[in-house]
Amino acid sequence: MFVAVLWGCNFLAVHYALGHFPPLFTGALRFLVIAIPTVLFVPRPKVKLRWLIGFGLGFGTGQFALLFIAMNIGMPTGLASLVLQASAPFTVLLGSVLLRERLSPRQLAGIVLAVGGMAVIAWHQAEHAVLLPVVLTLLAALSWAVGNICARQARAENGLHFTLWMSVVPPLPMFLLSLVFEGPAADWHALATLNTTGGWIGIAGFAYIVVFGTLVGSGIWTTLMRRHPAGVVAPFSLLVPVVGMSASFLLLAERPALVEVLAGLVVVGGVLLGSLPKRQRSADVALAASSS
Template identity: 85%
Template sequence: MSARDRLLALFVAVLWGCNFLAVHYTLGHFPPLFTGALRFLVIAIPTMLFVPRPKVKLRWLIGFGLGFGTGQFAFLFLAMNLGMPTGLASLVLQASAPLTVLLGSVFLRERLTPRQLGGILLAVGGMAVIAWHQAEHAVLLPVVLTLLGALSWAVGNVCARQARPENGLHFTLWMSVVPPIPMLALSLVFEGPAADWHSLATLNTANGWTAIGGFGYVVVLGTLVGSGVWTTLMNRNPANIVAPFSLLVPVVGMSASFLLLDERPALVEVLAGVVVVGGVLLGSLPRRQRSAEAVLAVSSSS
């Protein structure tokens, strides 16, 4: 993985860390499943009209849309609506990284090194501590929903890797065509048309304008920019190298939530988060080159 790609992966981590704040403000006005449907609908319509369909197998496009789009955000938005703290959600969702590495090892036959396995075990251990601590406070369900969102994200990552699109942005845009119908159907069943309509009819309020701002960030920066760059990175690098960078998202998410939302996680959760971040560093940092020739080769390629 080149130095440029590592910087791009860090850039996406910053975008997605702040994205959790935007989701928090959006869910303060819109029902969660309806939010997911709207998020992808506003991208899907112009995509179908103006963006060429990527030349990939349909099953990988649908799989990416159902995993990365529908499953991840349906579970995440429901979890946050049920009380999952914003900063903690940004941490727990990153279980997608070790899950992606495991799925990549099983389905893509990507080699799992001992160091990557150690990083996975560290990350899983940190997640387990957080789940245990939340269960003690009777809020386990939001954590479970967030973990299901992480699993959906991992499935989407594997589908993106298999699709190998020539244009990552076009692939991401066309992925947005998949989620609106299933998410809108779920919203109508579980949230009701009255709640959906009320959120639209009351947009011209202070709370509504705040939600519009958050929604705009989620669509443009979180989805178009972040997901487009991420998919490109997944296309030209092994999934088990790219995916662990997503574990850096909670560094931004938890810091921003502390500063702007005054969320103060328990000490045990902070320590567990440090363990999780340690897992990504262990699993994704490049190996030290033992020879001067190898060092020179790496430097010239960067």
């Protein structure tokens, strides 16, 4: 639950960081700060290079480039934490198509529910002429799912080391994308104005993303996943959008429409239905419900 709180508040931190730094530049700096000590002090995981690069491009570059751009052009912070949960059904679908993993009727039903909820959210946002941020966030979730498939194929013995070394991949492509689409002037202006009120707020948000959202959150989560069955730990990630939307409501005055809240419940229910092992679903649903 503590990790869910850290990750839910991470979307707030992204919001504040993007208030000062350009989105692609933010992503590049985020991974660069983690990559330097990783290369110096963390042993490289014994996995095939293509899966490490694939994980870095999918989970790192694609997901966060698209998510940060979406939030920068108007994706509500709380809604972003919810829509990104589409990575779970996307992962199941990609596993079925690319890895020939059997898709059970329960998983298919969960995917249909989740996709239906996403469609309602997209439709409602389109009515208010803000469809593009939702589409970009969904593409970020798909990119995360691609990264999940690469991570599954890598079969790393130490998940934390694998995740840390993934951070070596995104900085170069994200810096190049930032130079092309945001321009060196925007990047330099963000650095030159750090000693301002907006700069300090941006630094605080950036520091939270790196320290609490990435190192502390991922470290605890990886430890939990190693010590306990995935079916027991994974459902708690569904609390992330609950925290994200609640924090955005309290601190950013975001007021999601009732139809978006109801559709969000359908999405979370679909993800839960499609993700949990059948033998543990009843117990875990009760656990997740009591935690909420």
